[in-house]
Amino acid sequence: MFNVERWREIFQSIQKNKLRTALSGFTVSLGILIFIILFGLGEGLKNSYSDLFLNEANNVIFIYPGKTTKPYGGFKTNRQIELKNEDVDAIMDEFQESIEYLNPRLFVSEPIKYKLESYQFDINAVAPSNQQIEKHVLMKGRYINEKDIIEKNKVTTIGRLVARDIFKGEDPLGKFINLGSRAFKVVGVFQDTSGDTEENKLIIPYTTRQQILKGTDEIGTLAITFDQNIGGSGAVKLSNNVKSLLKKRKSIDPSDPSGIRVRNVADEIDRSLQFANALQIIITFVGIGTLIAGIIGISNIMVFIVKERTKELGIRKALGAEPNEIIKMILSESIFITTLSGFFGMILGIIVLNSLDSGALQDYFITRAGVDFGIAFFATIILIVFGVVAGYVPAKRAASIKPIVALRDE
Numbered sequence: 001m002f003n004v005e006r007w008r009e010i011f012q013s014i015q016k017n018k019l020r021t022a023l024s025g026f027t028v029s030l031g032i033l034i035f036i037i038l039f040g041l042g043e044g045l046k047n048s049y050s051d052l053f054l055n056e057a058n059n060v061i062f063i064y065p066g067k068t069t070k071p072y073g074g075f076k077t078n079r080q081i082e083l084k085n086e087d088v089d090a091i092m093d094e095f096q097e098s099i100e101y102l103n104p105r106l107f108v109s110e111p112i113k114y115k116l117e118s119y120q121f122d123i124n125a126v127a128p129s130n131q132q133i134e135k136h137v138l139m140k141g142r143y144i145n146e147k148d149i150i151e152k153n154k155v156t157t158i159g160r161l162v163a164r165d166i167f168k169g170e171d172p173l174g175k176f177i178n179l180g181s182r183a184f185k186v187v188g189v190f191q192d193t194s195g196d197t198e199e200n201k202l203i204i205p206y207t208t209r210q211q212i213l214k215g216t217d218e219i220g221t222l223a224i225t226f227d228q229n230i231g232g233s234g235a236v237k238l239s240n241n242v243k244s245l246l247k248k249r250k251s252i253d254p255s256d257p258s259g260i261r262v263r264n265v266a267d268e269i270d271r272s273l274q275f276a277n278a279l280q281i282i283i284t285f286v287g288i289g290t291l292i293a294g295i296i297g298i299s300n301i302m303v304f305i306v307k308e309r310t311k312e313l314g315i316r317k318a319l320g321a322e323p324n325e326i327i328k329m330i331l332s333e334s335i336f337i338t339t340l341s342g343f344f345g346m347i348l349g350i351i352v353l354n355s356l357d358s359g360a361l362q363d364y365f366i367t368r369a370g371v372d373f374g375i376a377f378f379a380t381i382i383l384i385v386f387g388v389v390a391g392y393v394p395a396k397r398a399a400s401i402k403p404i405v406a407l408r409d410e
Helices: 004-016 018-054 086-097 130-133 144-151 158-168 208-213 228-249 264-309 310-318 323-355 358-362 373-399 403-408
Strands: 059-066 099-108 112-114 116-117 122-126 136-141 157-160 176-179 182-192 201-205 221-226 262-265
Touching: 004 018, 004 323, 018 264, 018 323, 018 373, 059 228, 059 264, 086 221, 086 228, 099 112, 099 130, 099 208, 112 158, 116 158, 122 208, 130 136, 136 157, 144 208, 157 158, 158 373, 201 208, 221 228, 221 310, 228 262, 228 373, 264 323, 264 373
Parallel strands: 122 201, 157 182
Antiparallel strands: 059 221, 059 262, 099 122, 099 221, 112 116, 112 176, 136 182, 157 201, 176 182
16 A cells, blocks of 8 residues: 655655665666666677678578599599589489579679770679579569570679669660670679679679580589578588588599588578577676676665664664564665666666667677667566565564664664
8 A cells, every 4th residue: 555654754765865875776777777788789799690691591502612632433632523514413303302492603704894894893604593592682674594594695684783883874784795705685683682792793694604615514613502491400411411422423532521512501600690699698697797786786785774774763663663664664765766776777778779879880790789678678677676675684684673772773
């Protein structure tokens, strides 16, 4: 039941002891403020890792041919391994249930010319599945397609920045640009979720590039996307099986680490996000330590408050005040100060996080620093609860002191 007299006494006590009240509130506010800022910065760090590694498809396995380091099957060491179109077909036949896309890739180094000007951009000879793997988003026109692969068409889909720099405001669709000594028709323009690096590229069919290289069927590297339902362990198993298949086809020692190299993006992302989560846990523990320090500070202040008011409490007991009344009075003051200060610190912490310069934070690998309101509220409630407990212990001790002993206290 609401007791007007008790709250009047609480406000009189607060007004009479402004410094003590300010110190108590400052301890609580600072504890929750530091916790929220640290937790929010930890979330920003985790967001940066997610953005960095999830801009492109994360269910990708990259296959790189290398040089052998061991003799095997009658072949000497230091043999350069080459991937062929037939290897792509063999992988698809063997693992078609687990594979979504196969993307043979050749990296091209050719001068680019339009009208009388020359340019230097990256040229990637790939399959149409490159669009899904790299998350290219069409702005106009179309991406290279299966018909281009089959017919070995001289067409190209160009990045946004390539279109800007070469065509300078002209509509690039249908225009022809020279890649080396051959004219390619621009059929589309794309942008990319990861930014400028990808948008500085030209995409052409890999079979067209093979034809230009005098009809070779060699490919540079191979990207494979797998069904995410197979999970992390399934992805690792698929990587190992593809590697074993290629080593067998190329007569490479099974224990040779360099003949065929495999990079599993899903496994790398998992390890990187585990690292980010570990950092978040560490930061959270530091924040919890700050909360504990705040709780200890409240406890010390409450002990001091009760000690300071020992004689007053003795007089109240001598005049007939019940122990429960004394406990309620001290706890009510503790709850009021802790709650008010805790929510002030929570709101201030959220405001500080929202006002931080996102551009400056990105220099420290922190993106979209923030904290969920539910977590901030929960942390504040925890601090308030422990603040009440911190006030109850000395209040209980004070309520049990005999009036005569309390009145003798100096």
